[in-house]
Amino acid sequence: MTLPDTPNTDLPAATNALQLHDARPFFEKALVHGVQHGILDAARLDAICTDAPKGMVQIARYFGSEFLRPELEKARDRMVNLISLYLLETTGGDLTQAAISLRDHSFLSRSKGGSDMLKRLIALPESSNFGMAGYADAQTPLLALWSLRSHADYRAELARRSQIASAIGAAQWLAEQYDLDTDELEAAGADAEAVIRTGLLMQALAPKAMHLGEWPSAVALEKLVTAQRKKKRAAPTQLQLPAGVPADLRALMQAQCAAVLADLAKLLDSAAPLRALLRPTGVFRARYFLLDDPLAEVDRYHRSLDALQEGGEPPQPASKTWMKTTQGNEDEHSLLTLFLCVAAGAPKKTLLTEKTAASLVRRIRKSGLQPELATAFIRSHAPGAHQSDYIDLWNSFVQESAKTLGSDMDYQMHDALALLRRECHVAG
Template sequence: MPETTDSSAVPAGNALQLHDARPFFDKVLAHGVRRGIIDAERLATINADAPKGIVQIARYFGSEFLRPELEKARDRMVNMISLYLLETTGGDLDKAAVSLRDNSLLSRSKGGSDMLKKLIAMPESSNFGMAGYDDAQTALLAVWTLRSHAEYQAELARRSQMAQAITAAQWLAEQFELDTDELESAGADAEAVIRTGLLMQALAPSAMAAGEWPHTVGFEKLVTALRKKKQPAPTALRLPPGLPADMRPVVQAQCAAVLADLPKLLDAAVPLRNLLRPMGSFRARYFLLDDPLAEVDSYHRSLDALDEAAEPLQPASKLWTKTTQGNDDEHSLLTLFLCLAAGVPKKTLLTEKAAASLVRRIRKHGWQPPLAAEFILAHAPGVYQDDYLALWNGFVQEATRTLTSDMDYQLHDALALLRRECHVAG
């Protein structure tokens, strides 16, 4: 394709741009020959080296004896050379042609392969429990050798951000003698670790200074005490002291989310137990250590605090036992309470179709959350009634807007919410 066109042939207001869909390597080679950067001798060397590289690539990914594999290997080689030249020259045709002239074709192909291997070696997820495996590299490389430069750059940016978040999270964890093994075994997200560090820096900097990473029971006690003091939510966050400068951007990126959560966390009207429940959306945004002994101790203390002179606590009714059939996990109970509020048959498990039908019913006829609260007070075991009410009230606060929205035409948001919070089977 010619590089210039006769502008007089097309009206200025309707100028057309021709799109050159050739791989960048093809453009560079043609440009280099046309401009005299690549002479006949160098072109002959390139033509001699190309088949060798194609056979090597075909052998690496499969077989060099099958024509389809050789054709795919040719595409891989052209793509890797194009990728390397685009990345190292910024798309400058003259610089790329000089690179082809002064270096072997196989070295440019290897350069693209090395770039992709480094990309694949970068973390694909910021979750410490989702580390990559070396045996998957060949299969991933096979995929990426056929991807475009734009796709490479987008993935490189995404993975670089993940790597930065992991590095910052590891630095924070090291300040509290938490090693990577603990983060991996807990399946912690790097962003959740960072947000927790920022949250504790805002709520209890003395605990941070003492190197005490929060566990669930201790964190609940801390927030309860702050609520009693009616401490206002901070309007700005301080970064952890000593945070290296290169980690500041990725940590600062989480400040907005923490500032948005702080008012709800310190609002005594919002049930704290519901916020901190293991499967809740709030808890998923933060990383709190599990301390089973502390949780058991807290449970026994709450029982001891009950007034022994009070009337015996209400046992579960026959209707409760029959309806739940022993399914007393949070997902099953929220499903039951939702059915009660929507006025549909009581179930602890919904199919996808039934869940969609329930949402449509709520949007057409509305729902009555107090009905579920009344059912809890009338039939649930007395010792758990407060917890169940907190669970239900928290769900209502979080889910009302999504379940009753007229903008979610395809029910995507509503069904995603129910899959996360309730018991919905595919």
């Protein structure tokens, strides 16, 4: 380090002082502090020196082999770090208290204390997705990793995982009120936050459903919201938590209330196409957990056909243009790709490469998007039984995506291309 020849006297004296960073492990600092202040005597130091090699061998054996020098050296680092973690956590970084802990307890017990801390950390859920539960096979590799991490890393990960554990607890509590088993959540790969939002949504729309054990499917939610729209119900301005929520889960549930209120406003807005809002790949559905009900889906489909045929005329079949263009690819991603190409005046495709996707975005930003062209294409060529659903799907996509696709602020098109990869059919 090269210091300036003439110090800047305009700066405070504290900024001119050379600050030394003590990078020693906290265990070493506590040990030295204990000796300097007479807390640790020669007998205690001898006991530590006797126990340390035993601890190194035990740790090396646990993670690999006690017969290899590199493994023993790594075991020494792990042991020092485990003790440092434990002392920092239990004393709040107080060197005197840490030295007293080394004096009053065995050296190996402090190492085990650090190991137990990490085991409790690793036992906490790493993801709020119920489908990721139950994977404990990686505990030893994870313990090997965390035994060399800092106390700051430990505290940050503990806070993160504790939040996840609370979210899972809140989701399980809500699910239990609807007689929904945790096994069902795991089988469906439900996210805890999505379960919480759905429970709060149902609390606002149909409080009695909780007592009837009726967790909603997409079809059931559509019926419920449709009934609310017919009553011209206004969106609420605040949400009430279900009765009996445990005190330690209230804050976590309340943190989701603002998002649910915003979604409720969209659901109860009669101008918003409801079926498009609830489409399986839409943004709304990704935020909520709805049960699959194939029989209800089939029943809804047949009822829509019956409604179309009430006038005595069969629904319009798909045109030759539709058949040729789609080639049987009528999933939502393929159809949105097709509709977007039509609205942009580009060649009709149900699959885009990364290059053609970028070209499509540039075209939209240069010439604009004409959603009515896609709507007219649907009315002219799509099968009559599906036209209403396809138009709702397209209108919902335009509402959610037009701003991003046409944004001049997204210079590198990162947001626009990410949107197309998520909503349309883009090959890598």
